[in-house]
Amino acid sequence: MSDLELPHEAAQPPARPGHASFLYRQLPYIVVLALAICGVAYTNISHKPLVGYWEFLTLAMGVVCVVTEWPKVDERQARFQLILKQALHWGAILVTMNIMLLSGVQQLLPSPATSLVLLMLLALGTFLAGLNLSSVQICFLGIAMAFAVPAIAWFKQSALFLLLGAVLLIGLTLTFWPRRRGERAAALADQD
DSSP, X not given: OOSSOOOHHHHSOOOOOOHHHXXXXXXXXXXXXXXXXXXXXXXXXXXXXXXXXXXXXHHHHHHHHHHHHGGXXXXXXXXXXXXXXXXXXXXXXXXHHHHHTSHHHHTTSOHHHHHHHHHHHHHHHHHHHHHHHTOHHHHHHHHHHHHHHHHHHHHHHHXXXXXXXXXXXXXXXXHHHHHHHHXXXXXXXXXX
């Protein structure tokens, strides 16, 4: 091989871990969190529980747990145990969710409360799966979902106050913005 020819591996620049690769690795967790929050928001607006949606999201979280941990497990027996443990774990969460959706229980809870309870069950299941898998990302996702429950309840109660605060902030900005711009233009004219 001559000095001008490089092996194929040397011709490729080494992959640098950056912000894009970090976001790509975190994408499954971000998507699940966004879907969970969107499900609660939709239920709060429509006042109808999305039974199938929460079941789908629970199964999706189980798949995320298996897929993200799969490369860390080498042997066939360990991979089988990973799948079995996650199937049993998320199956128990699904059974608990379906108990909450029984008609006798539904008579006690309004639809928005049902969605928050289902999100809390999903958060608990996610956190416990993260502990079981020793995965910081999955634990954090469970904690984020759990904090979303009181945040959504608070936001719903405070929506009018937040809207009025935003209108006030926009009004103040519009009131004082032209003066600052005019003052800058006058100051620049005085400097010339």
